[in-house]
Amino acid sequence: MVGLPFDCLSNPLGAVRFTFEKAISSGFNPATSDGKDWGAIKVFQECLFDEDHISQVPILDPLNISRIQPNSLVRFRGMVQDMLTNEFYVGAFKDGLSWRTNKFSDVSPFPMGSSSETRIWERRLLYCVPVPGQNSWAMESSSELVTTPCKDLISQHGEKRQREDDTAATTHMVLDSELQGSPLGSKRMREDGFPGQSSSLQDLITTDAFSKQREVPGFDPKSLPCLVKVYDSQESDLKLNDVFEFIGVFTYDPEFPVPMDSSDALDEDALVQLPPSNVPCLHCIVHRKLATHDFISKSTVIEAMPSLIRGIRESLLGYLTTVLGNDCLAAQCILLHLLSQVHARVDSAALGKLSVNLTGFVQESLSVFGNQLNVAIQNLMPISQTISLTIGYLNTASLSPKKDYETNRLVTGVLQLAEGTHLTVDETPLDVGTLDSTGVKNVELLKNLMELQKVEYDFEYYKIDMSADVQMLILSEGKSNILPADLVLPFRPSGIGSSVNAETEALQTWRWYLATLKTLPHDIDLDMQKVIEDDLVAARQEDRNLGSQDFSRLLTIARLLTVSFGETRLTLELWQMAKELERQRKDRLKREDRRRRYRVDLISVYAILLEDPLCEWIVEDDDEPLLPTYEEWPEELEENYQLKTRRSMSKEGTLLLLLTMISQKVLSFRSTCRQGCVPRHISEKSCVS
Amino acid sequence: MMKDLDFNADRGLTKDFLTNFADANGEAKYLNILQDVANHKIRAIEINLEDLFNYKDMDEEFLRRVTENTRRYIGIFADAIDEIMPEPTEAFPDDDHDILMTQRSEEASENTDGSDPNQRMPPEIKRFYEVYIKASSKERPFSIREVKASDIGHLVRISGIITRCSDVKPLMQVAVYTCEECGFEIYQEVTSRVFMPLFECPSSRCALNNTKGNLILQLRASKFLKFQEAKIQELAEHVPKGHIPRTMTVHIRGELTRKVSPGDVVEISGIFLPMPYTGFRAMRAGLVADTYLEAMSVAHFKKKYEE
Numbered sequence: 001m002v003g004l005p006f007d008c009l010s011n012p013l014g015a016v017r018f019t020f021e022k023a024i025s026s027g028f029n030p031a032t033s034d035g036k037d038w039g040a041i042k043v044f045q046e047c048l049f050d051e052d053h054i055s056q057v058p059i060l061d062p063l064n065i066s067r068i069q070p071n072s073l074v075r076f077r078g079m080v081q082d083m084l085t086n087e088f089y090v091g092a093f094k095d096g097l098s099w100r101t102n103k104f105s106d107v108s109p110f111p112m113g114s115s116s117e118t119r120i121w122e123r124r125l126l127y128c129v130p131v132p133g134q135n136s137w138a139m140e141s142s143s144e145l146v147t148t149p150c151k152d153l154i155s156q157h158g159e160k161r162q163r164e165d166d167t168a169a170t171t172h173m174v175l176d177s178e179l180q181g182s183p184l185g186s187k188r189m190r191e192d193g194f195p196g197q198s199s200s201l202q203d204l205i206t207t208d209a210f211s212k213q214r215e216v217p218g219f220d221p222k223s224l225p226c227l228v229k230v231y232d233s234q235e236s237d238l239k240l241n242d243v244f245e246f247i248g249v250f251t252y253d254p255e256f257p258v259p260m261d262s263s264d265a266l267d268e269d270a271l272v273q274l275p276p277s278n279v280p281c282l283h284c285i286v287h288r289k290l291a292t293h294d295f296i297s298k299s300t301v302i303e304a305m306p307s308l309i310r311g312i313r314e315s316l317l318g319y320l321t322t323v324l325g326n327d328c329l330a331a332q333c334i335l336l337h338l339l340s341q342v343h344a345r346v347d348s349a350a351l352g353k354l355s356v357n358l359t360g361f362v363q364e365s366l367s368v369f370g371n372q373l374n375v376a377i378q379n380l381m382p383i384s385q386t387i388s389l390t391i392g393y394l395n396t397a398s399l400s401p402k403k404d405y406e407t408n409r410l411v412t413g414v415l416q417l418a419e420g421t422h423l424t425v426d427e428t429p430l431d432v433g434t435l436d437s438t439g440v441k442n443v444e445l446l447k448n449l450m451e452l453q454k455v456e457y458d459f460e461y462y463k464i465d466m467s468a469d470v471q472m473l474i475l476s477e478g479k480s481n482i483l484p485a486d487l488v489l490p491f492r493p494s495g496i497g498s499s500v501n502a503e504t505e506a507l508q509t510w511r512w513y514l515a516t517l518k519t520l521p522h523d524i525d526l527d528m529q530k531v532i533e534d535d536l537v538a539a540r541q542e543d544r545n546l547g548s549q550d551f552s553r554l555l556t557i558a559r560l561l562t563v564s565f566g567e568t569r570l571t572l573e574l575w576q577m578a579k580e581l582e583r584q585r586k587d588r589l590k591r592e593d594r595r596r597r598y599r600v601d602l603i604s605v606y607a608i609l610l611e612d613p614l615c616e617w618i619v620e621d622d623d624e625p626l627l628p629t630y631e632e633w634p635e636e637l638e639e640n641y642q643l644k645t646r647r648s649m650s651k652e653g654t655l656l657l658l659l660t661m662i663s664q665k666v667l668s669f670r671s672t673c674r675q676g677c678v679p680r681h682i683s684e685k686s687c688v689s
Numbered sequence: 690m691m692k693d694l695d696f697n698a699d700r701g702l703t704k705d706f707l708t709n710f711a712d713a714n715g716e717a718k719y720l721n722i723l724q725d726v727a728n729h730k731i732r733a734i735e736i737n738l739e740d741l742f743n744y745k746d747m748d749e750e751f752l753r754r755v756t757e758n759t760r761r762y763i764g765i766f767a768d769a770i771d772e773i774m775p776e777p778t779e780a781f782p783d784d785d786h787d788i789l790m791t792q793r794s795e796e797a798s799e800n801t802d803g804s805d806p807n808q809r810m811p812p813e814i815k816r817f818y819e820v821y822i823k824a825s826s827k828e829r830p831f832s833i834r835e836v837k838a839s840d841i842g843h844l845v846r847i848s849g850i851i852t853r854c855s856d857v858k859p860l861m862q863v864a865v866y867t868c869e870e871c872g873f874e875i876y877q878e879v880t881s882r883v884f885m886p887l888f889e890c891p892s893s894r895c896a897l898n899n900t901k902g903n904l905i906l907q908l909r910a911s912k913f914l915k916f917q918e919a920k921i922q923e924l925a926e927h928v929p930k931g932h933i934p935r936t937m938t939v940h941i942r943g944e945l946t947r948k949v950s951p952g953d954v955v956e957i958s959g960i961f962l963p964m965p966y967t968g969f970r971a972m973r974a975g976l977v978a979d980t981y982l983e984a985m986s987v988a989h990f991k992k993k994y995e996e
Contacts (some may be wrong), residue, residue, distance in 0.1 A: 034839060083933050088838050088963065089977045106977075118979070120963070235834075239931030368887060403933070404853055405920075410933060461850050462925040601811040641823055 008047040009056060012073045012249050012285065013105060016040050020101045030092035030099045035121030037232045040103075044285050048247060057247060059140055061130075062224045065252070065280060071105070074250040076226050076282055077086040077140065077290065078128035079243045079418045082410040087229070103231060104249050104283040124230045124238070127279075127409075130223040131243055131383055131418050138295040140384035150171030156412045227281045238287075240466060243418045245294075247666065248284040292420040293515040295382035296508075309566030312513045319502055319510070323376045325369055325493025329584050330358060333489050334373075334473075336560040338380065341420065341518050342453055350453035354556050355472040357485035357590070360492065361428050362477060369493055370426065370475055371474045377422055377473075379507055380514055383496040384422040389482075391433035397443045402458040415445060415455045425483065428475035443482050486553050489585055490592040517566060522559045531572060532558075535579070554582055693831035696765060702751055703762075703769040710744055720775070726818045727774055729781045733944040734818055735986060736766060738844070739825040759822055759844040759960045760983075767820045771812060786817060789910055793874070811878045814912050816861045819943040823986040824958035833935045834928035841980065846958040848990070849921040852936065857946045867910075870902030871895050874910070882964075917946040921982075923956065932976055938981040948987050959984040 008015050023038035024030070048054045048303065058064055060076040068074055090108070092101050094117040102108050103121070130139075178373035228246050230238060238244065313335075320331035333356055361370060377384050387393075401413040425446070435443065450453050450472055454465045474480050479488055502510075524532070532555075542547050560579035562570050711716040718740070725731045741752055755762045793810065822844060829846040861884070865879040868890035877887055889895075890902030919941060923934040939947070939957060949955055963978035 034837075038730065083935075085935060085937075088979050088980055089843070120838045120841060236929065236933070240933055407935065457933070459922070461922070464925065464928060464933070466931065579988075 001152065008044055008582040009053060009073050010069075010313055011071075012044070012072055015043060016104055016285075017101065018252075019043055020099075020103075024099055024227070030101065031117075031119060033092075034119075035091050035103070035123075035231065041232060041285060044247070048286060054247070058281065060224065060250065060282065061139075065224065068250055068252075070251055071249055073247065073285075074282065075245055075247040076128065076242070077130070077245045078226060078228075079131045080126050080238060080240055081129045081225075081412055082127040083240065084125035084127060084227075084409075086122050087119050088122055090118045093118040093411065096527040104285060106251050106281065106283075106599070124235075126228045126230060126238060127225065128228050128244070128246070129225045129412075132412075133383045133385035133417065133421055134295070135378050135382060135384060151399045159255055178205070225279055227279050228284050229281065230284045230287070231337075233287065237289075240415060241468070243290045244287050245290055246282055246287045247286040248282045248286070250280065250282055279499050290383060292518065293512075296511050296515045305594055307568050309513070309517070312509055313564055313566075315506065316510045316513060318377070319506070323369070323372045324491070325365075326495050327492050329588065330489055330491055332581060332643050333487055333585070335564060336557060337471060337473060337487070338377075338422070339518055339564055340471055340556070342467075345453075348452055349452075350467075350469075351552070352556060352559070353453060353469075353471070354487060354553075354560060355450055355474070355483075357474040357476060357483065358491040359479050359482050360474055360490045362476050363428070365491070365493060366426070366428050366475065368496060369491070370428075373475075374424060377424065379502070380510055381422040381471075382511070382515070383418060383420060383426070384425065385414075385417065387423040388426045388429055389431045391431070391435065391439070394442045395436050395439040397442060399445045400456055400458060402516065403460060410457070415449060415468070417468060417470050420471075421469075422471045422473070424473045424475065427474055427480055427482070446483055450485065461519060479654060486556070487585065488589060494590070517563050520563045520566070522562055522570070523568055528570050528572070528575065531569075532575065535575075552576060557581060653689055696761075698888045699751065699754070699762070700765050700769055703766050704773060706741065707766075707769060708745055708773060710740055712740065722772065723773065724775055724778065727777045728779045728816070729777070732818050734770065735821045735823050735928045737823045737825070739827070742825060755822065756824075756844050758842060759985075760842065760962065763820050763822060767816065767823070769820075770820065771816070771948050785861075786912075790815060790995075807895060809876075811863055811876055814865075814876060815880060819914075821945075821985040830956050830958075833921070833923045833937050834927070836937070840961050841963055843961060844958065844985070845961050845982070846956065847921070847937070847982070848954070848956040849923055849937070851951050851955060852922045853920045854949060854951050855918040857915050857917045859913040860942065861911055862914050863912040865907045865910040865912075867889075867907055868892060868895060868902040868904055868905040870898070872902045874907075875904060884959050914943055915946045917941040919949055921955070924954065938979075939984050940981050941987070945984055945987055954990040956988045956990065957982065957984050958986050977984065 009565075019040040020030075020038060028038050048057070050494065054075070057073050057075045058068055060068065060074045062072075090102055092099050093108075100108075220314075226246075228248075230246075317331055317335055320334055321328055324330045324334065337354050337356045341352055342350045343352040344352070374386060398411070398413045399415045401410050402417045403409075404411050445455060448456065449468060449470060453468050455468050456463045456465055472483070472485070474483050474485055536554075538550050558570055558575055561574050561578050561581075562568070565574070567574070705793075707719045707723070708717075709715065710719055719736075722731070722800055726734060738752070738755065741755065766914055824844045824846045826846070828846075830846040832848055833849055836847065861879050864879055864884065864886065866875040866877070866887060867873075868875060870890060871892055871894040873890070873892045873894065875887065875890060875892060877884070886906060887904050890900075890904055892902070895902040917940075919939045920936050921939050922936045925934070928934045939959065959982040961980060961982055963980050
């Protein structure tokens with residue numbers, strides 16, 4: 001805006017005061033306004049969004065914090081982790097004859113006489129942390145920004161600050177390599193003679209005030225939480241676990257010493273625990289909600305033409321196939337999985353999610369393909385986390401956030417995740433052991449997250465369910481007993497891909513593809529609906545076991561397939577593709593089920609299913625050579641089996657059939673079996689039940 | 690906006706109300722209560738705003754003033770009660786407080802220069818009862834997040850679940866000192882959580898003789914009140930989707946103490962007041978005030994077993 005007597009970016013409080021005075025002269029009455037906005041927000045919105053000065057606003061992060069002037073405009077991207085009690089503050093007071101406002105600041109810029117007429121307004125306090133699991137490429141780097149030279153060096157505590165060389169601080173805080181700009185910035189800073197806040201900053205980073213937050217895995221101890229004070233938003237706008245970008249006035253006063261009051265009075269609430277010297281404070285003027293596609297760098301905006309989309313899809317599929325050892329089916333499933341998000345909730349069911357369980361991982365394949373897959377996901381998804389499940393982990397981890405009434409804060413848990421996070425759960429280290437009550441609770445939490453996309457937060461007297469939108473990928477040896485995924489797929493790599501690294505440009509295109517296409521709407525017109533109905537009815541008639549879960553899964557697959565091609569309507573071709581995919585997956589599952597390990601006892605013909613949970617047999621190492629592995633599965637059995645399964649059979653029926661077949665055929669290649677080996681425990685019931 | 694505040698007139702109104710109010714059965718409810726208090730049977734006088742609403746002579750304005758400025762009106766009601774307190778009709782054993790009071794009243798009658806402002810007894814010290822103003826139970830109680838900045842100073846009713854309770858501690862209301870030189874009792878009314886004790890005797894005799902008499906705080910003679918602090922949290926049904934429950938601090942005094950324990954679902958009516966920061970926090974905070982609810986009545990949702 002031309003001709004403004006203030007600058008929004010470097011003197012936002014001045015701008016606020018100016019608009020306040022202007023509003024009063026045109027009839028605004030602070031006495032009755034109850035804190036509502038008088039037009040200041042509009043000014044900032046125009047400046048930042050319409051005129052696009054937003055890139056000039058510095059980002060608040062540990063690297064930048066020493067360079068930013070107090071009371072200047074900054075922005076902060078973070079997830080709302082906790083909501084503190086609302087603050088009542090003196091919003092407006094009469095200084096003699098004229099009204100003054102204290103909105104957007106912590107201390108009053110004008111002296112407040114004790115008898116002046118005051119109005120008390122309210123502001124919300126939100127404790128925000130950087131998004132947990134955010135990958136480094138998705139963070140906005142501060143080197144891209146132009147640090148506006150600070151002309152106005154009037155800071156309220158300027159005299160008390162010492163001028164220090166802040167090279168020490170910057171070397172401590174160099175996190176990524178994306179910071180070529182920062183040494184330049186600090187040099188410019190020292191020329192300006194800006195007093196350094198570096199000593200107190202080092203205290204910030206080493207302080208123990210938030211030790212509880214640091215114990216959560218995945219929490220970067222060098223990341224910076226921020227206390228955001230929100231003034232004019234609706235309560236329903238800012239929910240827990242939402243990711244926002246807050247733009248507002250920054251205050252940070254590291255000079256103030258905090259004498260620790262050791263009284264046991266209850267009025268030591270959150271504010272005593274986080275005095276401003278520990279956590280920077282942002283008085284938010286404007287805020288906007290961020291979705292996954294806001295984390296992708298703006299420089300790769302591609303026009304969504306269908307042919308282009310197909311090309312991108314092919315290349316991404318190729319990359320995933322290489323990563324997954326040439327297993328095309330797995331690559332397709334993973335592609336759909338990465339595009340999934342919850343788009344509707346009906347009766348506590350979350351529609352649109354597609355969690356995948358890749359089974360068949362053993363130690364070797366995990367170290368190769370598991371790692372490759374993890375790296376690929378970290379490169380493609382902006383927010384991702386991994387959990388390794390062991391008995392110890394399940395028994396000790398705090399997965400759900402819990403309210404601590406001593407400090408009056410919500411202590412975070414691993415499962416307090418932003419929308420659109422990708423979570424990989426590695427179940428392969430899980431072995432035999434007992435789960436205690438915490439372990440059982442944690443399993444329950446994971447299961448609920450998987451099925452219902454809900455996490456229970458513990459408030460001691462009651463529990464509150466918070467909805468989540470997390471893509472879950474499980475890697476396990478057999479079918480996961482704990483976590484029921486939507487798509488269970490046995491993983492069959494057939495070779496290690498030669499080159500798995502992708503160039504940055506391709507990666508950026510894929511990131512854009514995944515983030516943008518996720519949000520495409522999906523529509524099924526009436527003819528297609530009819531076709532689908534008929535198909536589903538026919539499928540049900542063929543196989544009585546199909547239920548609503550299977551149908552819903554099929555519909556989700558169809559939807560995600562459509563979206564992956566950049567289309568918005570489901571066509572017949574896509575529907576056929578979806579059905580084909582499902583059929584291939586089911587086939588693979590069936591073969592996998594059959595290829596289990598059996599042990600046949602010489603003395604009596606009991607076939608004991610080794611993975612039967614009722615069976616207490618423990619296979620020793622020297623029993624290994626006795627067991628037929630799936631490579632040795634006699635093909636004749638395969639043929640016989642296929643003939644016999646026209647009618648659907650129960651598990652017991654299958655078992656008996658196999659018993660008879662095995663007893664005839666398998667005894668012949670049991671030449672190396674040991675004599676007199678007796679099963680440790682056999683429960684007869686387990687065979688024939 | 691300055692309204693026409695005439696506390697004397699209001700005092701008259703309250704006196705009227707207390708003496709003349711007849712409840713549904715036609716009994717003079719408050720006079721009976723006052724008689725019980727005079728007989729030392731109960732120590733709390735609970736004035737129900739519902740009664741005030743139903744009172745035949747009542748005007749709306751008065752009710753509104755009481756609701757919006759409740760703290761002040763507690764004092765006014767207490768003054769009115771002091772004036773109309775009947776004589777005790779039953780004998781009761783003296784406790785320390787009564788003995789002290791009889792001593793003091795004797796001294797006051799001997800003392801001719803009763804106009805010494807520093808020796809005049811604050812009315813607080815003579816009272817052995819508490820006044821509570823209870824909100825009307827007609828509207829549904831608020832949830833904690835519905836209490837806004839505009840409700841500061843008002844009488845509100847909230848429902849919630851108690852999460853923490855402190856111990857019951859004595860809260861000083863009137864500090865009594867004795868002067869070493871002149872031997873008089875000096876009273877200091879304490880209105881907040883912290884107070885600055887007096888050190889030099891301000892009595893007229895000491896001032897006359899120009900002796901800087903040393904004041905010693907007499908805890909036995911000072912008036913204390915039972916005090917308990919609790920934190921109340923929103924009920925699960927009041928928390929909107931995607932938010933976490935809010936908490937509020939409650940200050941409980943006198944006869945209401947020991948009525949609540951953590952885990953109770955209660956409905957508390959009280960005055961929503963700001964608690965200004967004191968000490969180092971005052972220097973820092975500047976603009977911000979902490980708030981709390983001064984409990985006037987506590988009702989449980991579920992009945993506990995009788996002890």
